[in-house]
Amino acid sequence: MRIRGISAPFDQVNYPLISLGFFEGETKLRGLSKALDGYINGLLAEIVGRKEFESDGDRISILHSRGKIRRILVIALGKKDEYTSDVLRSAAGRVTRRVRELEFTSFGFVLDQSNSLEDVQALVEGSELGLYTFDQYKSSARKPEVKEMGILLNDRTLKKSGQVIAKGQIIARSVAFTRDLSNLPSSDCTPSILSSHSMKLSKRGKVKVRVIEEEEMMTLGFGGVLAVARGSHEPPKFITLEYSGDKRGGSPIVLVGKAITFDSGGISIKPAEKMNEMKHDKSGGATVIGVIKAAAELKIPINLVGLVPATENLPGGGAYKPGDIVRFHNGKTAEILNTDAEGRLILADALAYAQRYKPQAIIDFATLTGACIIALGNVASGLMGNHPVMNQRILNAADRTGERVWELPLWKEYKDQIKSDIADIKNTSGRAGGTITAAAFLSNFVGEYPWAHLDIAGTAWTQDATPNRGYNQKGATGVGVRLMIDLLHNWKSLS
Numbered sequence: 001m002r003i004r005g006i007s008a009p010f011d012q013v014n015y016p017l018i019s020l021g022f023f024e025g026e027t028k029l030r031g032l033s034k035a036l037d038g039y040i041n042g043l044l045a046e047i048v049g050r051k052e053f054e055s056d057g058d059r060i061s062i063l064h065s066r067g068k069i070r071r072i073l074v075i076a077l078g079k080k081d082e083y084t085s086d087v088l089r090s091a092a093g094r095v096t097r098r099v100r101e102l103e104f105t106s107f108g109f110v111l112d113q114s115n116s117l118e119d120v121q122a123l124v125e126g127s128e129l130g131l132y133t134f135d136q137y138k139s140s141a142r143k144p145e146v147k148e149m150g151i152l153l154n155d156r157t158l159k160k161s162g163q164v165i166a167k168g169q170i171i172a173r174s175v176a177f178t179r180d181l182s183n184l185p186s187s188d189c190t191p192s193i194l195s196s197h198s199m200k201l202s203k204r205g206k207v208k209v210r211v212i213e214e215e216e217m218m219t220l221g222f223g224g225v226l227a228v229a230r231g232s233h234e235p236p237k238f239i240t241l242e243y244s245g246d247k248r249g250g251s252p253i254v255l256v257g258k259a260i261t262f263d264s265g266g267i268s269i270k271p272a273e274k275m276n277e278m279k280h281d282k283s284g285g286a287t288v289i290g291v292i293k294a295a296a297e298l299k300i301p302i303n304l305v306g307l308v309p310a311t312e313n314l315p316g317g318g319a320y321k322p323g324d325i326v327r328f329h330n331g332k333t334a335e336i337l338n339t340d341a342e343g344r345l346i347l348a349d350a351l352a353y354a355q356r357y358k359p360q361a362i363i364d365f366a367t368l369t370g371a372c373i374i375a376l377g378n379v380a381s382g383l384m385g386n387h388p389v390m391n392q393r394i395l396n397a398a399d400r401t402g403e404r405v406w407e408l409p410l411w412k413e414y415k416d417q418i419k420s421d422i423a424d425i426k427n428t429s430g431r432a433g434g435t436i437t438a439a440a441f442l443s444n445f446v447g448e449y450p451w452a453h454l455d456i457a458g459t460a461w462t463q464d465a466t467p468n469r470g471y472n473q474k475g476a477t478g479v480g481v482r483l484m485i486d487l488l489h490n491w492k493s494l495s
Contacts, residue, residue, distance in 0.1 A: 001131065002148040003124055003169060005161035006108070010039035010069065013108055015150060019073040019095045020110035021088070022048060023080040032110045032152055040065045040072065047074065060098055073098060073107075085122035086402025086469075092123045093130025093470030099146050100131065106148040116157075117164045118400075123151060124168030125175075125482070129471035132176050134183040170297045171485055175478035178290030182283045182461065182476035186262035191237040191310035194259060194282065198239045198289055198308070206296035212238035220353070223327040224345035225309045227336075231266055231319025232312035238350070239285070241292045241306035245299060252303035253491070254354040255292070255484070258343045258366035259285025259310035266313045266339030267321050280476060281343070283460035284365035285310060287480035291488075294481060300488050305357050309346040313339070325423050329353050332444055333423040341428040343368050344441045351445035360494060361390055361450040364442070365480050366457075371434030373458040378466040380404040381459045381479065384439035385452035390494055394452055397487040402469075403479055405454065408436050415440040450494050456480060 006013070020033055027048055029037050037044040043063050063072035075091045077083060092109070099107050109127070111119060127149055135142060153161055181189065181197060189197075201207040214235050217226055222238065229236035239259075242252075260281040264270060270278070285308040292306045320326070324336045326345060330352035334345070343366050354362050372382045383405045385391050391407055398405035414436045420426040425444060429437045439453045459479045462472060 005153050005158045006150045007158045015108040017071040017104045017107040021075045021077040031112045033112045085118045089122040089126035090470040092126030096127045096130040100143050108150040110152045120164045121168040125172045126471045128172035174290045174294035175481045178286045178478035179476040181286035186279050190234045195237045208242040210240045221329045222349040224349040227320040227326045228342045229311040231314040231316035236311035239308040243296045243304040245301050246303045251360040252305045254305045254359040254362045255288045256307045256350045256364035257285035257288030259308050263313045268338045268340040280461045287365045290481040291484045307350040309350045313342045335420040335423040335426040338428045348445045363452045365454050367460050368455045369435045369438050372455040378458045378463045380406040382455035383407045384410045387450035401482045401486050403483040
């Protein structure tokens with residue numbers, strides 16, 4: 001969709017549909033809303049303050065007008081004192097979907113709330129993501145596409161809006177790319193195919209992509225990845241992505257993403273119900289690839305490395321088994337008690353390998369534990385780590401982007417729970433504190449480097465209790481991309 005900022009009298013605005021938002025209890029028109037009301041002969045003034053706008057952003061009223069502007073879409077934005085850019089982002093997603101349902105191919109959005117650049121970016125992201133569809137397997141035709149949106153701004157904001165609009169579109173399209181990878185069925189996104197999608201990032205020369213094959217993994221001692229892969233006919237892949245945005249050659253931030261392209265649970269097989277959703281167990285890896293894509297296109301002045309271990313977890317004849325001992329890249333060993341606790345095994349190799357880059361920080365993303373859904377539902381991702389300053393920065397980025405995160409403790413007592421009688425550690429300690437003990441397992445592979453772990457099991461795709469946000473469609477959410485880009489844009493040295 002083409003998006004542009006405009007500032008012009010409404011008799012010169014060539015859009016058949018205009019949208020705008022109102023806060024609950026708002027009774028006065030001002031700014032562009034007042035100018036629009038004058039152009040449509042007071043239609044807006046008649047409905048402002050009605051009970052229908054006492055809503056949190058999910059109610060849209062449609063007004064019919066005459067002349068060039070034939071429809072007015074008015075969306076409720078909730079209480080003014082509860083307003084954030086994420087409210088606008090969600091409202092924008094709902095508006096663009098409604099515009100498509102009405103079969104308009106272009107429209108204007110009056111941004112009267114604050115005219116801040118943060119709101120401009122949120123509006124762009126929400127509008128693009130609201131139109132996201134994963135329909136490549138549909139045989140029926142879909143509604144006509146919305147081809148253009150004009151954001152009506154005051155002159156002061158308009159002057160600075162161009163770069164912000166471009167940034168919002170890059171981020172939104174990277175989120176959509178991440179969603180596509182996660183939504184692909186495992187038959188069409190094996191580790192090899194995921195590697196091919198990653199290789200596309202290297203075509204423009206901004207990202208260097210290399211795939212470590214099974215034979216090299218044996219040499220490197222990637223015992224975790226190789227063990228999980230043994231039950232599948234599909235060979236594992238270890239995808240590395242490098243983006244060099246810091247011309248001074250500073251130490252990179254290493255992003256690690258779990259990419260189990262399908263998780264049956266292995267020998268410790270999962271229940272059949274909702275096993276189809278385990279195509280999303282590659283979401284952590286998809287997020288890392290999407291972040292690298294966005295950072296490169298935005299030319300963020302920082303060095304990044306992405307590490308994505310990719311494999312299937314299946315109960316084939318060669319599958320690893322409960323009771324096995326696995327040795328990882330850093331030499332540590334783990335006793336396997338449950339083969340469905342496989343994500344931490346492939347992450348262990350990747351986290352240990354990350355240390356060779358001498359990073360300034362390591363951050364991993366993984367749909368790691370069902371326990372995180374029990375703890376936090378489908379509202380927030382779980383955060384654990386060894387560096388309070390970095391954890392707080394991630395929490396701040398979460399507040400700014402609306403991608404909610406909640407910090408859980410990582411105390412010594414949790415690390416004691418995963419000690420093994422016959423190996424260094426065991427890959428599960430049971431149900432108690434399962435999200436935290438999984439992070440405790442990972443902490444054995446990061447050395448002394450600043451490290452944060454984000455468990456996105458409850459937020460990577462829409463589930464029963466996922467909040468109804470207008471920019472999320474059913475399926476993958478692409479969680480973590482907007483969060484990380486905000487963090488990287490505001491990055492400061494941890495030393």
